[in-house]
Amino acid sequence: MGLFAHWVLCWTSPAVILAWACLLELHPGLAFQLGKVQAIASRAWEVSTLNTYGAGLGHWAEWCDVNKVPEEKWLPIDKTHLACFIADAAGSISASSFDNWLNGLRAWHGYHDVPWCGDNEFVQLTLKGARKLAPCLSTRDPRPPVLIAHLNAIYDIMDFQNSYDAACWAVVCTAFWGLARLGEITVTSLKPIDPTQNVQRKALLTWNEDFGVKSITVRLPWTKTSQWGTNLILTYEEELSCPFRALQQHLSTNRDLPDEAPLFAFRTLEGWELMVKQVLMHQLHGIWTTKGLLLPSGHSFHIGGTTHLLGRGTNPQMVQKLGHWSSDAFYLYWRNTQLIIPEHVHKAAVERIEAGMVGYFDEVSGEARKRWQEIQWAQKRRKEHRAE
Structure with missing residues (x-):
C-alpha cells in the first residue's frame, strides 16, 4: 500500500471508507484500526461534513491518477499541481464545490500537520478565474425561510391534547424562535439515541423571569457549530407560536417520560416514540402544500x-449570538434584505429622535407622554404585521 493510502486512512467517513476500500484495495488486517479511526474522526466533524470533505480527496486522487502524479507527491500538495487541479475542473463545477473540495484538502493537510499551499497568490488567482467560469445552472437558489405564515398553517390543525401534535408544535416553535437547526433538536433515525448529540428530557432547562420577561434556557449537548454544546434561549412571545408556551404544553402533555428519552419524544399507547426529523418534515410539507406555501427544508427554521x-x-x-454564529457567515442567512436593511436604518433614526424627546417629555404632561407611546406601539405592530 502506498504512502497516500496510509494518510487517507487516518481521516475519512463511512461513505468515503467504502470508496477508498475499492480504490486502494485495503488489507483485511486494517479493519480494526479503521473502525477505531472512524469512531474518533466522527467526533471531530459531522458525517455530512466528512462526506463533503471526502469528495475533495476523492477527486484529487482521481486527478493525480489520471495525470500520473507520483504518489509521494500527493501530499503535501504543491501549488503547481493544485492550480492545475483547479483549472482542470473549471467550467464544470460550481464555486461552492470548489470551496468544499479545497476545504477538504486544507483540513486533510491540517490534520496531518503538513504545509498547505491553497492560500498562495498563484493558486488564488486560478481559483478566482475558475469561480467565474462556473456554469450558471450550478448555482442553487437559497433555501426559502420558514415564515410566520408557515407556523400559523401548522397551528391551525394542531390538537394540543394530542401527544404527537404537542411535541411537533414545540419542535417547530423552538427551532424558529431559538434559531436552531431542526437536526439539533430532533433525531435523524430510530436508532438508539446518542446522549452526546441528542438533547434529552433530563437536559438542563432553566426557567427565568428577568425584568418581567419570561424565558427558557435549554442546554444542547451538540450543535453544528459547537461540538461541545451550547445554550438555546427561548423567550416569551406575544405570538401564536410562542416557544415558551409551546414547550410548556409539550412537557405537560408528554409528561412522565423517562429521563433518557429525547426532549421532544412523545407518548404513545405502547410507551413513547422519537421525533424523527425526516418524518416530521414530510408531514409539514403536506400541510404547507395544501396552503400553497413554499416548501422549506429543516435548515429553513434557522x-x-x-x-x-x-x-x-x-x-x-x-x-448572531442567539444563532450561535462566531463568524461573518451569519450574513449569508439573511433573507428579505430589502425589508431588513431599511428597517434598521429607520430604527437608527427613530432612536435618535426618541433620545431627543426624553428631555421634552420631562416638561410635558403625562397624557402627552402616554399618547406618544401609543403611537410608537401602533407603528411597531404595523411593521410586524407587514413582516408576517
Missing part, C-alpha cells in the same frame, strides 16, 4: 427565525 427577528428590528449582534 434561516426563517433569523430573518424574522432582523425584520422586527432586533439588533443583528443579538441575533
Whole structure:
C-alpha cells in the first residue's frame, strides 16, 4: 500500500471508507484500526461534513491518477499541481464545490500537520478565474425561510391534547424562535439515541423571569457549530407560536417520560416514540402544500427565525449570538434584505429622535407622554404585521 493510502486512512467517513476500500484495495488486517479511526474522526466533524470533505480527496486522487502524479507527491500538495487541479475542473463545477473540495484538502493537510499551499497568490488567482467560469445552472437558489405564515398553517390543525401534535408544535416553535437547526433538536433515525448529540428530557432547562420577561434556557449537548454544546434561549412571545408556551404544553402533555428519552419524544399507547426529523418534515410539507406555501427544508427554521427577528428590528449582534454564529457567515442567512436593511436604518433614526424627546417629555404632561407611546406601539405592530 502506498504512502497516500496510509494518510487517507487516518481521516475519512463511512461513505468515503467504502470508496477508498475499492480504490486502494485495503488489507483485511486494517479493519480494526479503521473502525477505531472512524469512531474518533466522527467526533471531530459531522458525517455530512466528512462526506463533503471526502469528495475533495476523492477527486484529487482521481486527478493525480489520471495525470500520473507520483504518489509521494500527493501530499503535501504543491501549488503547481493544485492550480492545475483547479483549472482542470473549471467550467464544470460550481464555486461552492470548489470551496468544499479545497476545504477538504486544507483540513486533510491540517490534520496531518503538513504545509498547505491553497492560500498562495498563484493558486488564488486560478481559483478566482475558475469561480467565474462556473456554469450558471450550478448555482442553487437559497433555501426559502420558514415564515410566520408557515407556523400559523401548522397551528391551525394542531390538537394540543394530542401527544404527537404537542411535541411537533414545540419542535417547530423552538427551532424558529431559538434559531436552531431542526437536526439539533430532533433525531435523524430510530436508532438508539446518542446522549452526546441528542438533547434529552433530563437536559438542563432553566426557567427565568428577568425584568418581567419570561424565558427558557435549554442546554444542547451538540450543535453544528459547537461540538461541545451550547445554550438555546427561548423567550416569551406575544405570538401564536410562542416557544415558551409551546414547550410548556409539550412537557405537560408528554409528561412522565423517562429521563433518557429525547426532549421532544412523545407518548404513545405502547410507551413513547422519537421525533424523527425526516418524518416530521414530510408531514409539514403536506400541510404547507395544501396552503400553497413554499416548501422549506429543516435548515429553513434557522434561516426563517433569523430573518424574522432582523425584520422586527432586533439588533443583528443579538441575533448572531442567539444563532450561535462566531463568524461573518451569519450574513449569508439573511433573507428579505430589502425589508431588513431599511428597517434598521429607520430604527437608527427613530432612536435618535426618541433620545431627543426624553428631555421634552420631562416638561410635558403625562397624557402627552402616554399618547406618544401609543403611537410608537401602533407603528411597531404595523411593521410586524407587514413582516408576517
